[in-house]
Every structure is written in structure tokens, then in C-alpha cells.
Amino acid sequence: MKMFSVSHKTVFVVDHCPYMAESSRQQVECDVLTKSRAHGVIPLAPVSKSLWTCAVECSMEYCRILYDIYPKDKLVNYIVSDSEFHILNTWRQDNQSTHELMSALAAVGPPNPREDPECCSILHGLVSAVESLCKITELQHEKRTALMDTAERVSNRGRIICLTNAKSDTHVRMLEDCIQETILEQNKLAAGSDRLMAIQQCDLVLVHIYPQGEDTLVSDRPKKEISPLLTSEVHSVRAGRHLATKLNILVQQHFDLASTTITNIPMKEEQHANTSANYDVELLHHRDAHLEFFKSGDLHMAGTSTRENGLKETITLKWCTPRTNSIELHYCTGAYRISPTDVNSRPSSCLTNFLLNGRSVLLEQPRKSGSKVISHMLSSHGGEIFLHVLNSNRSTLEDPPSISEGCGGRVTDYRITDFGEFMRENRLTPVPESSHHPSGKLPVERAKAQLERHTRYWPMIISQTTIFNMQAVVPLANLIVKETLSEEDVLTCQKTVYNLVDMERKNDPLPISTVGSRGKGPKRDEQYRIMWNELETLVKTHAGATERHQKVLDCIIACRSKPPEEEERKKRGRKREDREDRTEKNGSKDTEDKSWQESDRLKGLLDKDDQESEVIKDSPDSPEPLIKKPRLSTEDAQPPERAKGPVSLLSLWTNRITVANSRKHQEFVGRVSSVNNKFELYQQLKEENGMEVHENGKASR
Amino acid sequence: MPTVVLMDVSLSMTRPVTVDGTEEFQRKNLAVHGLNMLFEHMASNYRLEFTSLMAFSSLWELLVPFTRDYNALQEALSNLEDYDKTCVESALQGVSNVVQQEWGSACPCQVVLVTDGSLGIGKGSLRHSLQTLKQRGDDKKFPLPFPFPTKLFIMCVANAEELQMTDAMDNLEELLILSGGDGQIFTMEGPLCMKSVQAMFGRLIDHAYSPFHAVLHCGNLSSDVQVFPRPEPVVMDEEVEPMPRTVNTDLEIVGFIEIADISSPPVISRHLVLPTAPNKEVDDLGTGTTDELEEEPSASQMAGKSPNFCVLLHGSLKVEGMVALVQLGSEWYGMLYSQADSKKKSNLMMSLFEPGPDPLPWLGKISHLGPISEAAENPYGEDDSKSPFPVQPQAKRSYAQNVTVWIKASGLQTDVQKILRNARKLPDKTQTFYKELNRLRKAALAFGFWELLKGVADLLERECTLLPDSAHPDAAFQLSHAAQQLKLASTGDSQYAAFDHNIAPMHTDFSS
Known part of the structure; x- marks a missing residue:
């Protein structure tokens, strides 16, 4: 159905002349006596509806069905006609309800049988109906405004349903002619007005209602074209049940039901x-x-x-x-x-x-x-x-390749749970249309902006990240993505950073755990360097948002341990470092991907057991080559692109072993800080740590 | 969108093509060459399409039922035999049957009719079919338009001039219009040779079988994807908005919604979203430099092992039971979700909603869906026990409110009986009694049914006289008060007959 088909506007014109007060002669027994009470009680005489009552309740039923199925954009204008016309509502959406109409009908009341029949006519209502069809509706106005140059695409069509008691076929023809003339007149008027539109098509549905037991004076006539602007059909129906059935059929025809x-x-x-x-x-x-x-x-x-x-x-x-x-x-x-x-x-x-x-x-x-x-x-x-x-037919999409067979399908350590959490945080909620946001952006645009902020740094797999595997970073990671930060938020972030500094000072282990099996992994301070770099990358992507975001970054830069030469590099400009950071990331990831492939062959030989397990808490970041060099000289010696250098078979093998082992346990502190694979026990550790050493040591062998 | 290839194997297709070269070709050879090219293209770029091959002359035959096995289709092509004359009408009837049997009548289909433009003679010819279009009974209707949405592509192994010399072109154009107008007639340009037939099928491929590549975005996360089948342009209202809407090649996720909240929404089409290997030129986040690889493993192997956003998204959507709302264009949205088939294979699927600002009434306007972080308190509750959906419409529907309909006598009788039942239980049921009474009063006033008001007043007065001695004295007072008020209302006196006025219980002093 087109938006502006005939069904967009329906005018009901209901006859309110004295003859409509006549009884329909269909009687309703409303005093249904139960058997036990039947003795000696005279039942109430049955009541009967007037033609008016029949017309009103059937038209209300038509409207009820219409409003149930089309709560919007299918509009009714209700007009009652006697010695003058009474318009009971407007095209406005808030006037479109049966309650509204019934309230107005109650105010009109039944026809007055003593009124002078000479002054009364359905014509007043029909003329007014044509005028009403020329009035622009909210939707027509809205679309015309939206379409601008092509406003002429908005049509003006409508339907008049006239419930009356006509005198004869000639009378009906007279009514049709009158409507035709009025349309022409009104269209002329409409041409010169902004709030009026010329009628392009009008369907007249004339329903002649007569009492039960009488013969009809008007004959049925199927739809015919009176003029290019007007079609007309006549239904001659007995009041009561038949009228109800007729209007039920009409509402189905009119609205494609x-x-x-x-x-x-x-x-x-x-x-x-x-x-x-x-x-x-x-x-x-x-x-x-x-x-x-x-x-x-x-x-x-x-x-x-x-x-x-x-x-x-x-x-x-x-x-x-x-x-x-x-x-x-x-x-x-x-x-x-x-x-x-x-x-x-x-x-x-x-x-x-x-x-x-x-x-x-x-x-x-x-x-x-x-x-x-x-x-x-x-x-x-x-x-x-x-x-x-x-859909109950065969699907054309049956038997598609599974997602695990496509791109990225073989990667097993996606951060599925974390992304689930991300999705929950980015769920949507309806925002009242009346509420205005200071940014002037629509809610959906703000939702997209939030997604953008939340994904500035979002590694997709567990082994690509350290900070998102650390419970200690969570408060900062949750806050930094916010559009604005409160002082309290900044404090929380700073606390997180201090906490990390504290961890570093205490030499707490990190879930990074790229520890070589024989003490050849990155040193603890190297791990922290990787962690700090990642944290800085995350915060940097937000630092430009507000001063408070910048404050958090400043805090990290101030607090993190850094070899002096890195400080120097910093001075050369942040931009450059950004880029380096990124290549470093990509580079390291690449190395790892490659090493994974290279060592695929060996995969079978090594840990066949829980390889697929998804709850790997401490996955390795790739170890960087040359970590064995003395600490202070490392940074200097490395060109920024160092990660791309060729990887020796030994380091691939070591990597593989590391990965395999680290999946099984959290590396214990002793081995990490061992010198030449030797470590003095109980040096500064608590006893239970020492115990773990033994247990893990056994398990991994 | 399944494809039916309808191949003309009438005798005229064996007409030789005059080429200067050494080999002599028939038009049929050219057609087969073109179709082979189409099948090869589909096998490598559009391989999820179901295609069937039918041959026709005066009879039709289904050579290959719908399949994705393009080898089978090509093999069938190589074994075509030659038959008698062309009869398009019966062949189209065959297409209609075959498609409906396989896919029902709602699934859109593409029909590729390959012919030489000589459309038969006498009875059964297309000319005859079209001339007799209007003189047919219900049982012998012309098969077009098909009950299912159709794109009809007519591939003529002939050039336009040749077709225009007879009425063949006119007939084919009429055929296209009859099919619903969606489709195209392709003719050969230049001399009839392998090259020009390739060019013609190349145009068909570009027009109808080029894969739809897009980029799926979620903030800064993204993935290159192929959307299959290609989303077709949609015309919503040919009058107000005649330009068809097309799906953007940037698909932007706007947020996420629980499956229970989106609750089986109506969609206009469904598509697989298949991640594709990122373009080498585009240095996307995550694709580092690859030059120092000693030996490159096969591209697909590589692609399988580098993390892809689609896989992450799919996994989380599946685990969480959620869908992602995705913007396809201006005021056009769809949803992404995980779909598992019977074999437990699962996939990322995209369904398109009807274009428009509010495709699903229970979500409200999509442009007015915002992030939950803006809400004063989490609309889902701290423990996910609540939901801001569905959005409630402003007005209640008739079945959700207690409407009064007296079209059937039983409706009226029930309402009167309800009042009488409560009347006999006064004063316990005073509230319900007046509630029912006022409901009836309102309807009677609206319908101008004053006679009923008088009738019910009489009934109440009678009830009053029938009250047993044991009845509470309040009962009699309330009954006569109610009866009197109804009588007053039935006079139409504006003081008593106002629609919004309610009859209030009489204030009596028996409450102790």
C-alpha cells in the first residue's frame, strides 16, 4: 500500500437527521432470566437500537479494527450531519482513537426526532467531508517538507464513507453530483493555499441503511467512475447484524486485511x-x-x-x-x-x-x-x-561453510568473554525523543561514538595483550574510555598506576609469562616494560580527549620505570613514538604468528593436551630478541624495527617450549630471576611460594 | 537468490555462425561458451548460489536440479542435444513449477533465459502466446509474472539489429515487462563470435553475479567481508521515494541488543557475512609487514590464523545470546547474529530490516537508541534482571483495554448481566457494580442508545423490589440511586449525560 493511497484519509459522514432516530426493529433481549428467578417476575421488554445507534456502533467497530492494525498514518475524520455539519475530530494523530470519537459522539447524542426534516440533510456533511479531505495531514506536511523539490510526490487521496438513509437512486445520484462539484470547487481553492491540497482521487462508499422488515428503496451498485477524481459505490444494507457484517467486510477491503x-x-x-x-x-x-x-x-x-x-x-x-x-x-x-x-x-x-x-x-x-x-x-x-x-521453505543459505573454516577461524584465543562484556556495556536503550543532548548528536550517533572510544585499543586475542589479562588494570581500563572523567575517576586511575608501580617494586609476577624454560625469558623488568608500553598505548589513544585524560597519561609517564634513553627518545616527539609503538606491536605479533606456523609441525610432538583450552590466563607475549644483553644497553642497541629481524630456529624452538609450558602453570619467581639457571631458595620468598616451585616444577616435566 | 538457467535447444540454435576463421561454430556453441564462463565465475566468486539448468524446445527438461556443483552444470552443458522448435511459454511454466517445488513462492529467483531470438512459429511461439494473453481462462494463464519475485535476464545469441528486424525484440521486451520488469535483455555487440559472447556474459556477471564486498565496522575494529547473497536494492514506496535504496559498503555496528528484546523481528532478507582476507594494499591495523617471510604459506592458511573481528564478534554474540544492530544506510538497519544449522556449523548472519526510521515498533525509532552509559541508572539493572524493551506504544490496542462492543446481542446481554450480578451482591460489590454501570453508561451515551439506559434503570428498580429482607439496607439505596442517575442521563440533559461524568456511589451512613 502506498503511503498516500486512498486509505491515508477516511472521512465518516453519518446521517443525524430525524429519520435516523427510527428503530432498526432488531430487538435485543437484555433481561435474561435465570431459571431460579423466573417465577413471578415480568421480564423487561426487549430494547431495540435506532438506525443511528446501529450506524454509530458499526462505524466505531470499523475504527477499532483500523486503529488496532494501523495505529499510525491511517486517519479518520468523523463528521455528523443534520441541519448543519458537526466535525467530531481532526486529522491530527492525537485525535485518532475510538475513545476520543465516542466522547464526541456522546456530546452529539441521538438525532432529535422533532427537528424539522426539511432543514436536515446529509449534504452538509458530505460538503464538509470534501473540504476536510483537502486539509493537509501531519504526515503529508512532514513528507512535503522533507522532499523539498519533489514535494509533488506527496499525493492527496481519500475515501468518504457515508452512512445514511437515502430516499431513492436519484437521491444517490444527486449526492454524487454534489460531491463531484464540491471537489472541483475545493481543488480550485486548494491551489492557492499552503495548508490545503487538491484532491487527486476520492472514493465514495455510500451505505444506505434501512430498518429490518422494510424494502429498500436504493439499489446496490458496484464501484464506478463518476469522474477521473471520483469513484462511487452504493451498498444497501439492513440495520443491525447485516450492517455490522458489511462494515467488517469494507474495513478488510479498504485496508488490505x-x-x-x-x-x-x-x-x-x-x-x-x-x-x-x-x-x-x-x-x-x-x-x-x-x-x-x-x-x-x-x-x-x-x-x-x-x-x-x-x-x-x-x-x-x-x-x-x-x-x-x-x-x-x-x-x-x-x-x-x-x-x-x-x-x-x-x-x-x-x-x-x-x-x-x-x-x-x-x-x-x-x-x-x-x-x-x-x-x-x-x-x-x-x-x-x-x-x-x-519461513517454512527450504533456505537458500543452507550448508554454508562454518565460520571456523574461514578467515581467522583457526585462531583459538579470542577474547570472547571480554568482548561479551564489551557488548553488554554497549547495549542500547531507548532515549526519549524529547530529551536533548548537549552535543546535539542523535542517540544512535552517540552510541557509535562510544563504540569508537571503547575500541581505540582493543587487542582481539589473549596472547596479544598483557594489561587486559591483569585484574589490577581493570579500574583504569574501564574509566579511561569514558568521554569525560571526574576528578574521582582520575584518582582511581592514578591509584591503579601506583598499584602497578607497587607491584613492580615488589617484583610481582605478571601474566605475561614469556619465561624461557631455562631462565631465558624476558626478565621481570622487561615484562614490566612491555606492560607499561601497552598501558601507555591504551591511555595515549584517549589522552587528547580532556585534560583529565591527559593527567592519567602524565601519571603513567611519570611513574613508569624507563631506561634513560627511552626518555630521550620521547623528546624527539610523541608522534614518532606512537608509530614506533605500533610497529613494535605489529612486528612482535607478526613474529609470533610466524613462529607459530613454523612450529606447527612440532605442535603434535609437544603438548597435545589442553591446547584448545580457552581459559588461558597468562598467555605469552612474544619475547623480543636480544633480551639476553645487559639491561641498560638493550634499548640503545635496538633499531626500532628490530622485531622484524630473522628469527633463529633456536628462538623459535624456545618460543614454542615457552608457550607450551607457560600454558600449564604460572611461572614461578625463582626461575625468572635465576642466574645461570640457579637460584638460591628461600631468599626473599615466602614459604608457600617455594612450595609452588616444587609442585609446578614437577608438573611441567 | 537461486538461479535457473533456461537454455534454448531448438533447431535454430544450431544455425552456423559466419566467422572468417577456420572453425565453424553454431550459435549453441557460443551460448555454451558463455554459460561455461558464467559457471566458472560462479564457482570461484559466487559459489554458494544454487543453480539449476533446464533445456527447452517445444518441451522442457530439468537437466540439473538446483546445485552448487558447478562441474555437474558444466558437464550437462557439454551433453546438450538438439531438438525441435522454441516454445517459451511452456518452458516458463516449467521454471515456475521447478522453482516453487524447491523454494516455495516467496524466495526471489533469477532466471537466465539463453536463446537466439528466434522465438518459434505458429501455436506455441512467443508471439502467439503474447497475442492470446487476454483470451485465457484461469486454468491456462500465462506463467508470468511468476508467484515469486523474479529477475529475468534474457541472453540473446544475436545482435540487436537482427532482433529488431523481426518482432523478436518487441516480444522479448513484453516478456520482461510481464515478468515484473526486473531484469534486462542482453544482446551481442559486433559479430557473433566467442569474444562478443564473452563480453555479453561479462555484462551479465557484472550486473547480477558480482560478489558484494563490504567492511564491517565496530568502532575501530573492522573486518573485510563478503555479504552473500548480494543485498538487492529496495524500493519502499514508488510514489514518495522512487529511487531504490542500496546497502552501503561500510556496515557500521551501532550497538548490541539481547535476542529476547529484539524478539524474532521481521526481515526482508538474510545474508551470510563471510570474512575475507584483508586486502594486501590496505595496511590495516593488525596486518604488519609480511615481506621478510622466507616461505609464504598458502594465503588461506595465513588468513585462517590471523585474528579476524568477525570470528570474535560471532563467538561473543553466540555465547551472550545477543545481536548487533548494524546500520546499512541512511535510516536503514539490520542485525548481525550467530546462526547455527542442523549440523552445528555456525555462521555470522545478517538480516535486513525494512528501510525506515522505525522498522520494529518494539524498539522505537532506531536513531533514538543510545548507549546505556548515558542513562541515570542501568536500564538493564545491575544483575541484568530488567530490560528497557519493548517500547510501549502511546495508546493501548482495543484488546488490551476493556472496550464495549454490542454488535452481537450477547455482548450487550453479558454487560447487563454483569451489572445485575453485582447488584445482587451489594454493598460488598459496590465498586465493581459502579464500574460496570459506568462502562455501560458511557457506551450507551456514545451510541445514542438512551433506550438502554431506561431499560437498565427499570431493571435496577425491579431488583430493588426483589431484595430479600435479609439484604443490607445500603443495597436498596444504591440501586435506586443508580437507577435514578441512569434515567437522568437518558434524558440527554447535559448535566447528567456528560461522557466523562461517572455515577458515584451514594454516600450512606451504614458503613458502621
Whole structure:
């Protein structure tokens, strides 16, 4: 359906002339006496609705279904006509509700039978309806403004549903002519106005209502074109049940609706709570929910039945009692709002309440034979019930290559849990449209900006990072990504840094653990250098944000231990160092990747056991060559690109062993600081550390 | 989007092509050459596409059912035989059957019709089919348009001039329009030879079978990906927005949502997101210099071992049961999630929502979804016990409020009985009694049904006289008060008949 099809604007024009006060002659017995009370009580005489009451309640039912299925952008303007016209609401969205209309109708009241019939006419209302169709709606205005140069793409079409009691076919023709003339007049007016639009198409649906037991004076007529601007159709209907059915059919035609009957709904009996019977409930919804059936010509297979007057079709789907409340992402090709045809019947309200309480129901196509096909699902979202269309055909995406076979599929130490945590922090929440952010950016843009900040430094695999494997860094890592920092945040960050300094002073082990099996790994201070570098890289990416971010970086630079020559290098400009840092990172990663491949052959020989285990806490960073050199001279001797130098077989082998061993245990302090593989026990360590040495030592051999 | 190749094997396809060279070709050879080229392209760049091969003359035959085995397709091509005359209509009917049997009627399909533009003679010819289009019963309808969305590509082993000399071109154009207009007619440029047939199929490949490469971004993390099948341009409203919308080649993640919150949203299409090896020229984060490698392992091996963002994202989405909301263009969004097939293979999948600012009513406007860090308190609660979704609509639907509908007599009777039932239990049920009474009063006033108000007033008065001696004295007071108020309302007197006015219980002093 186009956005501005005839269905965008519907004007109801309801006759309020004295003859509409006449009884429909359909009587309703509202005093249903129970057997026990039947003695001696005279039952109340049945009541009967007037033609007016019939017209109003059926039009309200039309609107109820319309608003249930199209809460937006399908608008109704309600006009009542007697000696003058009364416009009960406007096109505005906040005027679009049955409650609003009923309140206005109550103020109008039933027609006054004593009013002079000569002064009264439906024409007042029809003229006003045409005028109303020329008035621009909020959506038309919005789109015209948005489209600017191509504003002419916004059309103005509409429908007039006139509920009246016409006198004859000639009378009907007179009404049509009058509408045609009014359209021409109004279009001229509209041409010169900003708030009015010329009518491009108007469909008149004239419903002639007459009391039960009378003969109609007006004949039915299918849709015909009166002029290029106006089409007209006439329905002659008896008041009461027939009128209700007619308007139900019309609302389906006008808004592309279709009907589904849910069958086999188990429901507790009111009288006998422990038995249940099966009920059917009919729902209306957009007809695209049946697209598959229509197209494949499967209507009959899917259990269509034609009922009553042969105009109304419904498709039957079977209720499947939900077993679990498991959360699943179904492949759903459409979701359409529903409205029950008989909204306050007990089966309907049982079904809708069940759904509104948050349960979903799968629906099955009844088939005589063959497998069970689930084709639809009923589910409520925020108090609205939707009929979801589930795909029941073969998928064209079946049997795809698994993600583990593609790029990056063989890497096993992704930081899956950390990224999960990252996703939780970057979940979304609705922000009221009224709230304004100082940045002037839309919430979704701010969400993207947050993602950008959070990913400035985010190593994807465990073995690429030290700091994110350290509990001690967490407070700083969580805070530094924030857009702004409070003084308190800065303090927390500084505390984290001091804590690290403290750790370094105490020579605490780091999860870096690239310790050579025979004491050939990086020295403890080398590990700390790697850690500090990484931390600096992380904070540097944020330092430019605010002064407080810079403060954190300053703190790190001030506190970290650094060989003097590195300080010197710093002076040569931060930019350069940034680059170096990066190449250093990439370089080291590369080395490692290569060494991994090289040693793949050896993989089988070494630790076949828990190789795949994902909870590696201390994975190695790649050791840098030349670490064996005296500490102070190392930095000087290294050109920045040193990591790219050829790797000897020995160091590859050592690496491999290191990796293998370090996966099994946390390297103990003794070996790290050993000299020539010798270490004096109980020197400055507590006894339990010493014990660990023994145990781990055994385990690794 | 599966493909059906419909190959004309009528006698006219065996017409020789006049080439100066030594070898003599038939048009069929040219067509087969072109199709081989297409199949080779698909095998290397589009290999997840399901393709089937049908041959037709006056009859049609399914040579290869839908498959990804391009060798089988090529082999079938090499074994084509020659038959009688061209009959497009029956062949299209065959396509319709074959596709629907395999994929149902909702799955979009591409049909590649390969012909020489000589479209048969007499009954069964395309000309005859099109001329008799309007004189058919329901049982003998022309197969176009197909029930499923179709792209029809007509590959003519002939040049445009040749086709325009007869009405062949007009007929083919009409065929294209009948199919829904989505597609194209390709003809050969220059002399009929291998080179020009290659050029023609090259144009088809560029138009319909070029893989869709994009970059998936999540802040500074990114991955090169192929999206399969290619996302097709979408026209939302041909009147207001006639230009089709296309998916950006930069797919930007905007945030994450729980599967339970997104709750099986409707999507217009689904696509695999396959990470591709990063382009060598692009020095992306993480791809260092590779020059000092002594011996390069195969590219795919390398790619498998360098970390890829897609794999990380997929793993975490799967573990956490979440989806990533991804922006595809201006006011167009989709979601990324982990999808496992029956064999426990799992994949990163992308589904596209309908273009527009609020494709899912229960999420609200997507542009108004912001980071949770901005909220005063975590909308998910400290222990993930809450959720800000679904977004509640402003107005309740009819079934979620207690609406009054009296179209069926039973509706009215139930409402009256409810009042009477409560009337007999006064004063215990005073609240419910008045609530039901006021509901009925409101509806009766709106519907102009004053007669009912009088009727119910009478009923209440009768109830009053029927009260047993043991009844609470308050009951009688409330009943006659209610009856009187209804009668007043039924006069239409604005003082008593206001819609928003409610009848309040009578204040009595029996409360002790």
C-alpha cells in the first residue's frame, strides 16, 4: 500500500437527521432470566437500537479494527450531519482513537426526532467531508517538507464513507453530483493555499441503511467512475447484524486485511475449571501475512473456508501449545498487527490475555497428511499483538561453510568473554525523543561514538595483550574510555598506576609469562616494560580527549620505570613514538604468528593436551630478541624495527617450549630471576611460594 | 537468490555462425561458451548460489536440479542435444513449477533465459502466446509474472539489429515487462563470435553475479567481508521515494541488543557475512609487514590464523545470546547474529530490516537508541534482571483495554448481566457494580442508545423490589440511586449525560 493511497484519509459522514432516530426493529433481549428467578417476575421488554445507534456502533467497530492494525498514518475524520455539519475530530494523530470519537459522539447524542426534516440533510456533511479531505495531514506536511523539490510526490487521496438513509437512486445520484462539484470547487481553492491540497482521487462508499422488515428503496451498485477524481459505490444494507457484517467486510477491503482463525485453542471452562474445551478465535491482520498461501494457490490446503455470504474468507491455523519459554531467533519474514473480530468474546480475550502476558504461540498449517508445518507465530511486543510469518521453505543459505573454516577461524584465543562484556556495556536503550543532548548528536550517533572510544585499543586475542589479562588494570581500563572523567575517576586511575608501580617494586609476577624454560625469558623488568608500553598505548589513544585524560597519561609517564634513553627518545616527539609503538606491536605479533606456523609441525610432538583450552590466563607475549644483553644497553642497541629481524630456529624452538609450558602453570619467581639457571631458595620468598616451585616444577616435566 | 538457467535447444540454435576463421561454430556453441564462463565465475566468486539448468524446445527438461556443483552444470552443458522448435511459454511454466517445488513462492529467483531470438512459429511461439494473453481462462494463464519475485535476464545469441528486424525484440521486451520488469535483455555487440559472447556474459556477471564486498565496522575494529547473497536494492514506496535504496559498503555496528528484546523481528532478507582476507594494499591495523617471510604459506592458511573481528564478534554474540544492530544506510538497519544449522556449523548472519526510521515498533525509532552509559541508572539493572524493551506504544490496542462492543446481542446481554450480578451482591460489590454501570453508561451515551439506559434503570428498580429482607439496607439505596442517575442521563440533559461524568456511589451512613 502506498503511503498516500486512498486509505491515508477516511472521512465518516453519518446521517443525524430525524429519520435516523427510527428503530432498526432488531430487538435485543437484555433481561435474561435465570431459571431460579423466573417465577413471578415480568421480564423487561426487549430494547431495540435506532438506525443511528446501529450506524454509530458499526462505524466505531470499523475504527477499532483500523486503529488496532494501523495505529499510525491511517486517519479518520468523523463528521455528523443534520441541519448543519458537526466535525467530531481532526486529522491530527492525537485525535485518532475510538475513545476520543465516542466522547464526541456522546456530546452529539441521538438525532432529535422533532427537528424539522426539511432543514436536515446529509449534504452538509458530505460538503464538509470534501473540504476536510483537502486539509493537509501531519504526515503529508512532514513528507512535503522533507522532499523539498519533489514535494509533488506527496499525493492527496481519500475515501468518504457515508452512512445514511437515502430516499431513492436519484437521491444517490444527486449526492454524487454534489460531491463531484464540491471537489472541483475545493481543488480550485486548494491551489492557492499552503495548508490545503487538491484532491487527486476520492472514493465514495455510500451505505444506505434501512430498518429490518422494510424494502429498500436504493439499489446496490458496484464501484464506478463518476469522474477521473471520483469513484462511487452504493451498498444497501439492513440495520443491525447485516450492517455490522458489511462494515467488517469494507474495513478488510479498504485496508488490505485478511482473516485467520486460530483453531484448537484449549481453554478452561468457566463452569468446570478442570475440563477444557477447544475454541476458535478469528483475527484480522494485513493480508500479506497470507502472501505465501495466496501466491502458491494453497488457500484450500491451508484450510480456507468461505462463510456466510460468500464474501468473507478465513484461513485456519492450528494452535500449538507452547512447551518452553526458550528464547529463539526465528527467521521471520513479516510481522503484522492483529485485531480480534469479536474483541470481547471470552475465547478472544482468553487468547489475547495469554499473549499479552508474554507467551508466544506457534501456529501450524492443518494438513491432511505429511509433516507438520509451522507457518506463523503469535507474539506480543509492548502490549501489541503481532502475527509473525515464519519461513517454512527450504533456505537458500543452507550448508554454508562454518565460520571456523574461514578467515581467522583457526585462531583459538579470542577474547570472547571480554568482548561479551564489551557488548553488554554497549547495549542500547531507548532515549526519549524529547530529551536533548548537549552535543546535539542523535542517540544512535552517540552510541557509535562510544563504540569508537571503547575500541581505540582493543587487542582481539589473549596472547596479544598483557594489561587486559591483569585484574589490577581493570579500574583504569574501564574509566579511561569514558568521554569525560571526574576528578574521582582520575584518582582511581592514578591509584591503579601506583598499584602497578607497587607491584613492580615488589617484583610481582605478571601474566605475561614469556619465561624461557631455562631462565631465558624476558626478565621481570622487561615484562614490566612491555606492560607499561601497552598501558601507555591504551591511555595515549584517549589522552587528547580532556585534560583529565591527559593527567592519567602524565601519571603513567611519570611513574613508569624507563631506561634513560627511552626518555630521550620521547623528546624527539610523541608522534614518532606512537608509530614506533605500533610497529613494535605489529612486528612482535607478526613474529609470533610466524613462529607459530613454523612450529606447527612440532605442535603434535609437544603438548597435545589442553591446547584448545580457552581459559588461558597468562598467555605469552612474544619475547623480543636480544633480551639476553645487559639491561641498560638493550634499548640503545635496538633499531626500532628490530622485531622484524630473522628469527633463529633456536628462538623459535624456545618460543614454542615457552608457550607450551607457560600454558600449564604460572611461572614461578625463582626461575625468572635465576642466574645461570640457579637460584638460591628461600631468599626473599615466602614459604608457600617455594612450595609452588616444587609442585609446578614437577608438573611441567 | 537461486538461479535457473533456461537454455534454448531448438533447431535454430544450431544455425552456423559466419566467422572468417577456420572453425565453424553454431550459435549453441557460443551460448555454451558463455554459460561455461558464467559457471566458472560462479564457482570461484559466487559459489554458494544454487543453480539449476533446464533445456527447452517445444518441451522442457530439468537437466540439473538446483546445485552448487558447478562441474555437474558444466558437464550437462557439454551433453546438450538438439531438438525441435522454441516454445517459451511452456518452458516458463516449467521454471515456475521447478522453482516453487524447491523454494516455495516467496524466495526471489533469477532466471537466465539463453536463446537466439528466434522465438518459434505458429501455436506455441512467443508471439502467439503474447497475442492470446487476454483470451485465457484461469486454468491456462500465462506463467508470468511468476508467484515469486523474479529477475529475468534474457541472453540473446544475436545482435540487436537482427532482433529488431523481426518482432523478436518487441516480444522479448513484453516478456520482461510481464515478468515484473526486473531484469534486462542482453544482446551481442559486433559479430557473433566467442569474444562478443564473452563480453555479453561479462555484462551479465557484472550486473547480477558480482560478489558484494563490504567492511564491517565496530568502532575501530573492522573486518573485510563478503555479504552473500548480494543485498538487492529496495524500493519502499514508488510514489514518495522512487529511487531504490542500496546497502552501503561500510556496515557500521551501532550497538548490541539481547535476542529476547529484539524478539524474532521481521526481515526482508538474510545474508551470510563471510570474512575475507584483508586486502594486501590496505595496511590495516593488525596486518604488519609480511615481506621478510622466507616461505609464504598458502594465503588461506595465513588468513585462517590471523585474528579476524568477525570470528570474535560471532563467538561473543553466540555465547551472550545477543545481536548487533548494524546500520546499512541512511535510516536503514539490520542485525548481525550467530546462526547455527542442523549440523552445528555456525555462521555470522545478517538480516535486513525494512528501510525506515522505525522498522520494529518494539524498539522505537532506531536513531533514538543510545548507549546505556548515558542513562541515570542501568536500564538493564545491575544483575541484568530488567530490560528497557519493548517500547510501549502511546495508546493501548482495543484488546488490551476493556472496550464495549454490542454488535452481537450477547455482548450487550453479558454487560447487563454483569451489572445485575453485582447488584445482587451489594454493598460488598459496590465498586465493581459502579464500574460496570459506568462502562455501560458511557457506551450507551456514545451510541445514542438512551433506550438502554431506561431499560437498565427499570431493571435496577425491579431488583430493588426483589431484595430479600435479609439484604443490607445500603443495597436498596444504591440501586435506586443508580437507577435514578441512569434515567437522568437518558434524558440527554447535559448535566447528567456528560461522557466523562461517572455515577458515584451514594454516600450512606451504614458503613458502621
